[in-house]
Amino acid sequence: MAPIVRKPGLWVSAWFAFSTIIVLWVDAGYCFNRPRSMPGGDLAWIWAPYNMVPYAAVDYIYGLPSLERGDGFPNAQALMNVFEAILNVEYLYLRHYSSRNSKLQPGQKEHNYHGHAPLVGFAATVMTCSKTLLYFWQDYFCGWCCTGHNSRWLFWTSFVAPNVTWIVVPAIVATALGRFMTEALNREYATQVAFEEHTALRQSVAAPADAKGDAKAPSEVTEADMVFTPIGRTCMVVGHNRLAASRVLSLLEAEADVITASEQEDELSEELRYRIKTGQIDYLKLDPLLEGSGWSALLKSHRVALLCVTDTLIASFRRSARSAEFIAIAASSLNIPLNISDQPRLSTFNFPSVHRFPGIAGPSSLQIAVSTNGNGCRLNARIRRDIVSRLPPDVGRATDPDTPLNAAVPQLDTPSLLNQAAFELRAVETEDEDEQLRRMRWVHQMSEYYSYEALGRMGEGDIERALGTWERKAADGGLPHHEGAVEGASTVQREEKEGGRIYLVGSGPGHPGLLTVAAATILRTATVILSDKLVPAEILALIPKTIELHIAKKFPGNNEGAQNEMMELALTAARRGETVVRLKQGDPFVYGRGGEEVLYFRQNGFECTLIPGVSSALAGPLMMGIPVTQRGVAESLILCTGVGRAGKSVQLPGYVRSRSLALLMGVARIQQIVDVLTNPAGSGRDGAAYPRNLPIAVIERASSPDQRAILSTLEHIEEALKSMEERPPGMMLIGWAVLALEGEGRVDVLDREEEGDGEVVRGWMDGQRWKVREGLGSEWAKLEGMGVVI
Structure with a gap:
């Protein structure tokens, strides 16, 4: 694959060429040939411009007294200038005559540039700056012992001006080359194609909750979770094969305006020919010699919003890597999302494996998509089939906009609604917004708790009876x-x-x-x-x-x-x-x-x-490996509800170190419950206040495949729950039993002094504010396979 070639400017090369001549002639050659190079010597004619000043009289370090007393600084600096000149020449060779790719693809032109050139040039300019500064400072710290005898005019024009030039210009060159080096550190040279968009689109924001209890942090590079809606936008599919036909169908179902483009019109699949003939899509024959600027002009002229390339698969005609790269460069320059089949490093988005469930009349609105983030694509379909097989075939009916449920409960035209329904309801007029809000809240509950089969089978009479009985x-x-x-x-x-x-x-x-x-x-x-x-x-x-x-x-x-x-x-x-x-x-x-x-x-x-x-009061904690009683930790258990009749608060028991408190319901009121338990002067509690570092476990959907336990302290549990989606129903277990079986176990809490409880909690949390455990153990699946589970 040919890389994108972005070279340092020619002005940089001009400086290196000029600098090489000056340091070898004026400095290195002059110093090594003293006294023959000095005025009166047989080689003085070579340095005639240099001796016209003469510089040996301006700066004594280059004069006869320095030579006679054996001062080694001039020759040492001259030797460094030789090394500097070698680096300068090496840069010019790498920049203009060398190639990084020794093996070129057929038809690929030699680009005469090696990616190491900026590194070599940077080293040369740093050497130039450093040795010039050394030369300048050595005279400064000796009280201008070598140049202080000059007139002010001669001092500034013959000593200061040349040396400042030899500091400022190399610094500018070093800055320019440093930018190339910084970019190279961020990516491999061969993957510069669409780099900025590639990295931006592939950063995951969808990561699991941070186990340390802080704000969610991005995990490793993955795909962004999103759905693209190309209604009325021009989308181009480059290719002629079955995959191209599949991409075209997906885009047509999304109501996009589709253009199919290929270089081999006679190899178009039958499906593509049919869609072109019936006017469903437009066709564009491509020039086989189309390259970078041509692709940019083509995409721009057709106002393409999304681009798919499918002819990179193995077939009778396969697009070359070089051509795919030209497309990637053009798409990147125009900010067009791009997918190139079997080229994830050039793609800015990928197609997941999708299953669309049938609805009442044709496909439903429900789609299941599986993505491996461009890796293991052949596994996508298998995973998708496994997921689909576990859902009832008529589940898609529940999401259709014309189902009795969606039609009977129109959506209010408000920015947000309390407990807004999970269904996407059609917007129609309603005279009684309060009644509609009540209905929508009930629809939300039914969406959450009814079985898929029941939702899919609901008829018009069923929904009318259901919505009527609530009032x-x-x-x-x-x-x-x-x-x-x-x-x-x-x-x-x-x-x-x-x-x-x-x-x-x-x-x-x-x-x-x-x-x-x-x-x-x-x-x-x-x-x-x-x-x-x-x-x-x-x-x-x-x-x-x-x-x-x-x-x-x-x-x-x-x-x-x-x-x-x-x-x-x-x-x-x-x-x-x-x-x-x-x-x-x-x-x-x-x-x-x-x-x-x-x-x-x-x-x-x-x-x-x-x-x-x-009862979930006992089984819920057990399913997460948490005992409600444990010798040496919790000698008794008290069971309460967090919500009284008609939503009223209840009187909660006071703190007893050797007792576990189980609260059924009330997770939604965690703030009020924590306040009642921990406030020393608070009402609503019968007994001593609970310590704020007391362990608590919120257990949700116990024994279900998505069961979850959030482990924290009374001080941080509210913040933990706010940081993640709730999974009702949930219960709470409060007390030292929560940590009893963690790791190697801690069953000596009651044997220790109460002053050491803080140390126990810190060891349990290991510097975190909360921890999350979720999922049903794999052994339950084995039990199901053995027929133990009903």
Whole structure:
């Protein structure tokens, strides 16, 4: 590949040529030939201009007294001038006669330039400056002993002016050559093509959270995460093969104006011929001899916004590396994004491997893209297929703009909305913005918690029923389950039909493998399932599609309405003789409002069958390797909620060094919770204040593939949570048990004095403010493969 040749200017070469003559003739030759070169000597004629002053009388260091007393400075300086002259000549040779590339490609012209020339020239100019300064300062520090006898005019014109010139000019040359050297340090010489754009576009800003807890830092060089929208822009595809046809199709689907260009019109693929014939794209035949300036003019004349080159692949016609480089230079000069197939070092963007899911009528808006950042491209397709195979085929239907969900909930024309929906909703007029905001908040919740299958299958009737029930009141204006004592079962009117049953079931922390056998069985045999929104999609995926499924529409401000709705639906279905499952996350009786439902159903004639679930209060920390109790660290556990009824705050327990505090819910209120726990004079806490360096773990989506634990102290946990996306649902564990099993373990906290707790925390955090652990261990995948996981 021929490099881009940007050479130092000819004025630099002119200086080196002039400097070489002067230092060899005036200085080195004169000094080495004294006294024959001095006035009266047989060689004085060679230095006649020099002796006209005469300089030996201006500067005694070059005169006869210096020679007679054996002063070695003039000859030492003359020898340095010889070395300087050698470097000057070497620069001129490298700059004008040598070539860095000894092996040229066929047809490539000799560019007569070696990239080391600036380095050699820089060394020569530094030597010039340094020896001239040495010459000047030696006379200054001896009190102008060699030149002080001259008149002021002769001193300035014959001594100062020449020496200042020999300092200033070399300094300017050194600066110019130093710029070339600095650029060379930033890149390999052979990859100068589009260097600035190449490095700018390949800097990653999408890096994982910094493990040290500071602001996110760029990781190693990678691709920028973005989607290009070329609607109405001219995009050019250079090539004639199947890959060119694929690129053209992608750009047409993005509504770009496409030009196909090639040098071999007769080798165009059938697909490209068809699109040219039908007017979908324009065709441009290229001149095979087109080079740098020609490419620039071509791209500029067609106002190209994006350029793809595909004919660099192995085929009957393959574009040369030199030609690809010309294209890269032209695209770089015009700031045009460029992709050259199999040439990642010349490309400023790459095409990922993409799968577009089908929608209601044709392709949907949902696309899955996989990129290896220009490396391992052949692996892209395999990884993409693996991802696609794990998603339901109709998931794309949920993203179509004409789906009932998107059509029924138009988007407000406001800059930002609280809890804005994850769906991209069409902008239509609405008279009641408050109602629309409520609907959008619910759509956000449904997007987050409904299964892909349920979202994809939703019809117009389903969405109308779903959006209507959030504002519907109970038929009697309220539910009696908080309005007085419940009558005994013997006095309750029995309305149960034969076969109508209600099961209150706990789904565990989230992983299907942690369901109890009883829970897994009833999920497959029920006829109606009413699920809380926190039950993950992996659990809901176990439910046969023939079973009627409802998901609670709980969002801020609608919790009570959604709870009442689910109990009404359960009661109505049970009266029809259905087998109803009321499915809850974790255990129904651990902050799951299960007790309220038991009493409500009992009052209305149905006795629930209770199936416990593994509580996330215990399983969540365990899944991240954190015990809730540990001998020598935590002797007891207290379980609380971070949010009371109707969103009110709750009374939290005080600090006991040997106790763990587990808080379910409340991660969104971390600031208020930390303030209550740590403020010595704060209300809302029953007991001593918690130390600000006390360990805390926020555990999110425990047992799910994307589970995460954020480990920090009460002092820094709020900052840690703000630095990353939340992954609800989450819980908190506060206390020394959080660090008990870290590394080699720390199970002697209670055996040490409390004054040493700060040292324990510093050793645990290792200079960081927070640490993040995420992901489900690989052993769980092995269990699934063995059939252990349901």
